[in-house]
Amino acid sequence: MPSKATSSPLARVFLKINAPAVPGISLSLISVRRFLDVLKIERNVNSHRLEATYKRSTSQSLDGAHDALSDIRATVTIFEKQLEQNPNLPTSIPDLEELCRGDNGRVDFAGKLYEKEGLVYWSFGKHKDQLVTETREYVHWVLGSDFPHETKKQLRRLLDMANS
Numbered sequence: 001m002p003s004k005a006t007s008s009p010l011a012r013v014f015l016k017i018n019a020p021a022v023p024g025i026s027l028s029l030i031s032v033r034r035f036l037d038v039l040k041i042e043r044n045v046n047s048h049r050l051e052a053t054y055k056r057s058t059s060q061s062l063d064g065a066h067d068a069l070s071d072i073r074a075t076v077t078i079f080e081k082q083l084e085q086n087p088n089l090p091t092s093i094p095d096l097e098e099l100c101r102g103d104n105g106r107v108d109f110a111g112k113l114y115e116k117e118g119l120v121y122w123s124f125g126k127h128k129d130q131l132v133t134e135t136r137e138y139v140h141w142v143l144g145s146d147f148p149h150e151t152k153k154q155l156r157r158l159l160d161m162a163n164s
Helices: 009-016 037-046 050-058 068-085 093-101 135-142 149-163
Strands: 113-117 118-124
Touching: 050 068, 113 149, 135 149
Parallel strands: none
Antiparallel strands: 113 118
């Protein structure tokens, strides 16, 4: 009878590909109830703040961080390095936009709302992944709070469509 470790689908894959042993990690720790998200670990290990990303990309410190023009220049440099270091990335704006969008369509520039299968959802906050039209109190709170004008414009458009 296989051990609990080898009955896990992930453990079987590790065994099938003859994955090297990782110090401190036992295949018996990997089960259906446990999942290692390497991307989340990466995000915890490597800061994604602009200064840290700039330093990783250029091996230089970012002078003038938090100055708008310096931040824009750093962002452009990071983008250029991403294209240089990843030749498989698309280079056209529409293709890059599609890559950034992923499975959901962006509704507003700030990314507070997303579209999926023709419906608009929240991408943040206590109503994350809920339909905007089913959270009207929250819509009105956002409309009265400090959110980008364009996000509010989209919310008003959605309310108008729902009230028609």
